[in-house]
Amino acid sequence: MEYVSKTYPLKKDRPRTFITRKGRKVGVYATVAMHGAFHFQVEDRPVNVLVLLAQGDHGLLRDFVLPPKVVQENWKRFIRRNGYVDVILRHSAEGTALLLSDGTVPVDQFEGDYSALQ
Secondary structure, eight states: OHHHHHHSOOEEEETTEEEOTTOOEEEEEEEEEETTEEEEEEESSOOSEEEEEEEOTTSOEEEEEEOHHHHHHHGGGSEEETTEEEEEEEEETTEEEEEETTEEEEOGGGBTOGGGGO
16 A cells, blocks of 8 residues: 555545545455455445455455546446445466456456556
């Protein structure tokens, strides 16, 4: 957080939620690999940017910063349970993708791309 805030100032809003300089709400969630995928339990409330911190089997941390367009286009397509949204990332030979109720969305291009935090 300290590293990112030097370039892209973020103000804490509530747990796991921050506000950018331009007023975008950013949800930040982390998890570890389970059964070949990353399962994030995200609160079912609006955010503009979704940051998914995925720790792999060997301790490698991967950061996917999903910009507003991706979040808005796909938010309703995630599976919901008990007031939470199941955001699932799966890594395969083709790359990393979000698993949705009706398909997948590739997200490799958003790994380490913090431009949505401006």
